[in-house]
Structure formats: C-alpha cells, structure tokens
Amino acid sequence: MRWVDKFHINQKIFGAIIIALLFLASILGYIIWESLTNMMTDELKKRGLTIANTIAASSSDYILTDDYYATYMLITQAQQADEDVRYILIINNNHGLVSHTFAGDIPKGIIRAHVPDAFNRSNVETLTSNEGRIHDVLVPIEEGDIGFVRVGMTEKQAKSYIMKKIGKLIVATILVCIGAAGIAYLVTRIITKPINRLVRVALGISAGKLSLRAKVSSNDDVGKLTQAFNEMADNLISSNKEVEALLDELRDKDRQRDTLILKLISAQEDERKRISRELHDETSQALTSLIVTMRVMADEAKDAEQHELLTTSRDIAAGILREMRDLAVELRPPILDDMGLIPAMRKHVSKFEEKYGINVSMTVPNECVSIESHIAVALYRILQEGLTNIVKHTAATHADVHMEVGLQTISVIIHDNGHGIEQEDLEKARQQNRIGIQGMRERALLLGGTFQIEKSEDGGTEVKVSIPLKSPNRGGADGNDNENNVG
Ligand SMILES: Nc1ncnc2c1ncn2[C@@H]1O[C@H](COP(=O)(O)OP(=O)(O)OP(=O)(O)O)[C@@H](O)[C@H]1O
Numbered sequence: 001m002r003w004v005d006k007f008h009i010n011q012k013i014f015g016a017i018i019i020a021l022l023f024l025a026s027i028l029g030y031i032i033w034e035s036l037t038n039m040m041t042d043e044l045k046k047r048g049l050t051i052a053n054t055i056a057a058s059s060s061d062y063i064l065t066d067d068y069y070a071t072y073m074l075i076t077q078a079q080q081a082d083e084d085v086r087y088i089l090i091i092n093n094n095h096g097l098v099s100h101t102f103a104g105d106i107p108k109g110i111i112r113a114h115v116p117d118a119f120n121r122s123n124v125e126t127l128t129s130n131e132g133r134i135h136d137v138l139v140p141i142e143e144g145d146i147g148f149v150r151v152g153m154t155e156k157q158a159k160s161y162i163m164k165k166i167g168k169l170i171v172a173t174i175l176v177c178i179g180a181a182g183i184a185y186l187v188t189r190i191i192t193k194p195i196n197r198l199v200r201v202a203l204g205i206s207a208g209k210l211s212l213r214a215k216v217s218s219n220d221d222v223g224k225l226t227q228a229f230n231e232m233a234d235n236l237i238s239s240n241k242e243v244e245a246l247l248d249e250l251r252d253k254d255r256q257r258d259t260l261i262l263k264l265i266s267a268q269e270d271e272r273k274r275i276s277r278e279l280h281d282e283t284s285q286a287l288t289s290l291i292v293t294m295r296v297m298a299d300e301a302k303d304a305e306q307h308e309l310l311t312t313s314r315d316i317a318a319g320i321l322r323e324m325r326d327l328a329v330e331l332r333p334p335i336l337d338d339m340g341l342i343p344a345m346r347k348h349v350s351k352f353e354e355k356y357g358i359n360v361s362m363t364v365p366n367e368c369v370s371i372e373s374h375i376a377v378a379l380y381r382i383l384q385e386g387l388t389n390i391v392k393h394t395a396a397t398h399a400d401v402h403m404e405v406g407l408q409t410i411s412v413i414i415h416d417n418g419h420g421i422e423q424e425d426l427e428k429a430r431q432q433n434r435i436g437i438q439g440m441r442e443r444a445l446l447l448g449g450t451f452q453i454e455k456s457e458d459g460g461t462e463v464k465v466s467i468p469l470k471s472p473n474r475g476g477a478d479g480n481d482n483e484n485n486v487g
C-alpha cells in the first residue's frame with residue numbers, strides 16, 4: 001500500500017469516509033433496484049392474470065357467436081384501461097388468431113412465442129422484445145375448449161418509475177457525500193491539528209531550535225504523545241549540553257596538546273642549535289688546538305716510534321673533529337639560518353647521495369622567496385625524515401624532491417621509486433609508537449598545513465606537504481620567528 005503513504009492523514013480519513021459512503025450507496029441502490037424490479041414483475045403478472053381472466057370470462061359467448069366486433073371492443077377497452085398492457089390476443093383452440101389489439105400487423109412469430117401447456121393451465125412466459133421484457137400471461141377460455149386469452153404486460157412504465165427512484169437515490173447520495181465531506185473535513189482538522197503542530201515543532205528542533213515545545217491541549221492519545229515528545233526534547237537538551245561540555249573539554253585539551261607539541265619542537269630545535277653551536281664553537285676549537293699541538297709534538301718527536309704514535313693520535317683526533325662537525329651540521333645546519341631553506345636542502349640532498357648512493361633529483365623555484373624561519377625548519381626536518389625513511393624502509397634507487405612556492409602556500413613533494421608504502425605499514429608503525437611520519441604530520445598541521453603519504457601510481461611512495469606562507473597566531477617552532485630565505 002505504498003501509494004497510500006503519499007497522502008496526508010486528513011486526506012486518508014476523508015477518502016475512507018467518501019469510499020464507505022459510495023460503497024453503501026451502491027449496495028443500497030442494488031438492493032432497491034432488485035426488490036423493486038421483483039415486486040414490479042410480480043405485480044405485473046398478477047395484474048395481467050386478472051385482466052386475462054376477466055376477458056376469458058366475458059369473451060366466450062362472443063367467440064362462440066363469432067361476434068368479432070364485440071371481442072375486439074372488449075380487448076381494446078381492457079388495454080386502454082391499463083397502460084402497462086402492451087397487447088391482448090384472443091386465439092381459438094386451433095391456434096388461430098381471433099382478435100388482437102395491435103394497430104397494424106401482428107408481430108411475426110408472436111402467436112407461437114407462447115403456447116398453452118398440455119393441461120391448458122394459466123401460465124406466464126417472459127418474452128424479450130425490442131421494447132424490453134414483456135410478461136405474456138396466457139389464460140384458457142372454458143378450459144381451452146374455446147381458445148385462449150394472452151395479455152402482454154410491458155415493464156416499460158415500471159422501469160422508468162424505478163429509474164426515477166434510483167435517480168433520486170443518486171442525488172441523495174451525492175448530497176450526503178457533500179455533507180459527509182464537510183463533516184469529515186472538520187473532524188480530520190480537529191484530529192490532525194495537534195499532530196501538525198507536533199510535526200512543526202519536531203522540524204524546528206531538528207533545525208536546531210532546541211527550545212521549541214509543543215502545546216499539550218488534550219489528554220487523549222495525541223496529548224500523551226505531545227507530552228512524551230516534550231520530555232524527549234528536554235532530555236535532548238540536557239544530553240546536548242553534556243556533549244557540548246565534553247566537546248569544549250576536548251577542544252581545550254587539543255589546544256593544550258598543540259601548544260605542548262609546539263613548545264616541545266621549539267625546545268628541541270633550541271637545544272639542537274645550542275648543542276650544534278657548542279660542538280662547533282667550543283669542542284671543535286678545543287679539538288683543533290689539540291690536533292695542532294699533536295702535529296707540533298710529532299714534528300719535534302725524538303724517535304720514530306714516538307712520531308708514529310703522535311701522528312696516529314692526531315689522525316684519530318682529526319677524524320673525531322670531522323664526525324663532530326657533521327653531527328653539528330646535522331643537528332642544526334648553520335646554512336639553514338644563514339642562507340635559507342633551498343641551499344640547506346641542496347646540501348643535505350648532496351650529502352645524502354654521497355652517503356647512501358641514492359640518486360636524488362631536486363626541482364626548486366628559481367626566484368628567491370622569503371618564508372618564516374619555523375616553516376623553513378619544519379620543511380627541512382620533513383625532508384630529513386622523508387629521505388631517512390627511503391634508506392630505512394625501501395630499496396629505492398632514485399628519489400625526486402620537488403618544491404613549489406605559490407601565493408599562499410609552499411609545498412614539498414618527496415617521491416621515491418621503492419616498493420611503496422601500504423596502509424598496514426602505517427597501522428603497524430602506529431602500534432609500535434614510531435614517530436617519524438607522525439612527527440612530519442604534526443609539524444605540517446601545527447603550521448596550518450596539510451600532510452599526505454601514500455603509494456603513488458608508479459608503485460613508489462609519495463610524501464606531500466603543504467604549508468600556508470602566512471598564518472595569524474602562529475608561534476615559532478624553532479624558538480624564533482625570523483624571516484628565512486627559501487633560495
Ligand atoms: N618511503 C617509504 N617507503 C616505504 N615504506 C615507508 C616509507 N616511509 C615509511 N615507510 C613505512 O612507514 C612506517 C612508518 O614510518 P615512520 O617514519 O613513522 O617510522 P620508522 O621510520 O619505522 O621509525 P622512526 O620513528 O624512527 O621514524 C615504516 O615503518 C615503513 O614501514
């Protein structure tokens with residue numbers, strides 16, 4: 001019954017009442033038609049029998065004396081006396097026609113249409129003609145010894161009488177339907193008004209107007225439903241408040257977490273810078289003087305063994321100095337602060353190629369763009385981690401580093417031709433508390449940027465990071481907010 005669902009409740013009630021009324025009127029019409037038709041048929045037959053009997057009683061002498069005129073007058077007067085009499089025939093005992101009331105010729109076959117039964121009893125036969133049904137009443141004259149009288153009673157008048165009655169019934173039904181429609185409209189309005197009010201309030205609440213309540217105007221089923229609905233709305237508000245409070249708490253915690261991570265990164269960068277400077281300025285200076293002293297001592301050595309010992313020690317110290325310088329650069333490359341992001345990236349990439357034998361193509365913008373130093377540091381650290389991961393996790397032989405500076409953002413893409421990262425790898429790394437990719441993502445998101453890592457179409461891995469060049473309320477992640485040249 002899907003199509004019924006399309007209608008409003010008042011239309012459904014309205015339709016049901018009208019259909020019930022029409023059904024009732026049809027049944028009543030049928031019963032009235034049937035009983036009136038039966039009554040009319042019985043009555044016609046009885047009347048026909050009376051007329052035929054009267055004619056049979058009066059006509060025997062006329063027939064015996066061959067007084068055709070008197071016979072004709074008798075049946076003509078009898079027909080004129082009753083408008084339902086269509087015809088009267090008098091037939092002799094040889095089935096010959098004695099007299100009839102037809103204006104012209106007698107219709108063909110009418111004599112044979114109704115013949116007396118073997119016992120010459122009165123009987124009725126219903127004939128079908130082009131004027132409708134005719135009840136042909138046959139009555140014997142003098143028990144059939146003289147002949148028979150046949151009276152044809154037509155239904156025409158009676159049918160038109162019945163049709164008039166049925167017509168009145170139809171008009172009455174239409175009037176009752178109109179009245180019922182009016183009553184149905186009023187009743188359905190009374191029933192559906194509170195339901196419609198409830199629907200409006202429900203729609204308002206779902207649109208965010210949580211303070212809306214439906215008016216309870218009765219104690220019936222709809223009234224109880226309205227009351228239950230209002231209580232549900234009250235509960236909704238209180239649970240909504242709880243959710244809001246929880247959300248506020250969560251947002252607050254999220255903000256605190258971001259601040260903490262920013263401070264951590266900033267402290268880490270400061271510490272790296274400090275250690276790098278210490279290694280460069282203090283320790284490497286001390287080592288350099290030690291190496292110089294050793295060389296002088298080796299030059300002044302008394303014997304070859306002593307010279308050899310001092311030269312070896314000096315070479316070891318020189319190796320330590322080189323490693324320390326590399327470490328200092330790795331901790332915080334001075335070139336990043338002095339010359340900008342692109343030279344620092346180039347230097348890191350060339351060291352990487354040299355150290356691991358992986359070929360890296362780098363495409364960077366030609367013109368010089370200045371970016372905030374914490375963005376430069378973040379991108380540099382992301383590059384470091386991205387390249388380290390290539391060495392650690394994939395048998396790549398080639399990598400591409402592509403940088404693009406737009407009006408609003410700076411983006412870096414690191415792509416390798418290794419076996420590609422899978423979703424399970426990321427899941428596993430999360431379970432094992434790996435922080436490389438997580439750190440890259442955090443750095444990008446803290447600066448209002450985006451981060452993606454996925455298997456590329458050619459099968460390798462692609463890291464995409466994009467950071468807005470300017471963002472309000474952004475603290476430095478490297479401990480300062482200086483401008484830094486990209487190139
Ligand atoms: N370029 C890459 N190609 C294929 N898989 C990679 C690549 N980079 C990362 N992965 C996968 O992603 C995982 C997570 O990397 P992530 O850098 O977070 O952790 P890690 O390198 O294993 O440890 P660390 O915390 O020291 O960085 C790696 O274990 C590796 O399986």
Ligand SMILES: [Mg+2]
Pocket residue numbers: 385388389435436437
């Ligand atoms: Mg890693």
